[in-house]
Amino acid sequence: MSYRILEKQQYSEKVFKFRIDAPKMAAHAKAGQFLMVRANECGERVPFTFANWNADEGWVEFIFMVVGKTTQMLSSYEVGDEILDVTGPLGQPTEIDEGRWCVIGGGVGLAIANPVARQMVEAGREVHVIMGARTKDLLLLEDQFRSFLDDDHLHITTDDGSYGEQGVVTAPLERLLQEKAVDHVFCVGPVPMMKFSALTAEKYNTPIIASLNPIMVDGTGMCGCCRVEVGGETKFACVDGPDFDATQVNWADLQMRQAAYRTEEGESLKAFEEGSCSCQK
């Protein structure tokens, strides 16, 4: 069975949204869960968080940023094209506890933070969002966050000060925690950002969830590729997560595992760009 692209939207040079025909998945998807895509017979399987879904109309959406070969290949797909495999819903849904939330997204993590924050707002929670990026050009989905947040609830930081407040996400987080404006924190993005967000929230005794993004292969708990250490125990992010208590995560281990295939990822992208990759559409 293949999955037809019903809509394609381009948000910026490297960020796209696909709506695909997937009635069974749409009937079961929940906030924070993800799907795994294999574009064609030679393609690898890669995970994306559900950005939206409609059970009555039978579609699901995901937003992705082009970072390597598979996302580059997917970005060339058009409306009417078919994606070979899409598996989901996978993972545990995000638990949207009662209370006020701060959602932090950094870099490509903003593509995951966006649907989670929107679904919290739809569930009636007060939500602050902190968007962080190295520089203005890498800040994703600002308009999409503004569509459900007012200015007082959207905080933007860039490392170089090219947009928003200069600095990192922990500065506005610390202010919100000092003001006792939030009861729970959710973060997703680069490991150092999640690690320091966890340390900041812990200082104020505020619970913090991190959506972890280790490399996943099968997404169903069988290959062990996505294992992470949480509270001294081994967990599989694809079935036990992807959300975990951020204060309990072994961040050094996660960072090392994420970087395990950097060389191969670079070579694969180069081959794809040169047209010599067997995955070519």
Ligand SMILES: Cc1cc2nc3c(=O)[nH]c(=O)nc-3n(C[C@H](O)[C@H](O)[C@H](O)COP(=O)(O)OP(=O)(O)OC[C@H]3O[C@@H](n4cnc5c(N)ncnc54)[C@H](O)[C@@H]3O)c2cc1C
């Ligand atoms: C649960 C989960 C949900 C995610 N949701 C989104 C999302 O909604 N939008 C989005 O843009 N990105 C999301 N990602 C990240 C996305 O899966 C990677 O950006 C994508 O796999 C990159 O593939 P590539 O071939 O283009 O890049 P590559 O060059 O192969 O890799 C670039 C980087 O992406 C990561 N990556 C590569 N392959 C995988 C893999 N199989 N599994 C996980 N990470 C991988 C690694 O950190 C790697 O260093 C999610 C990751 C996880 C684990």
Ligand code: FES
């Ligand atoms: S991706 Fe294989 S066990 Fe999680």
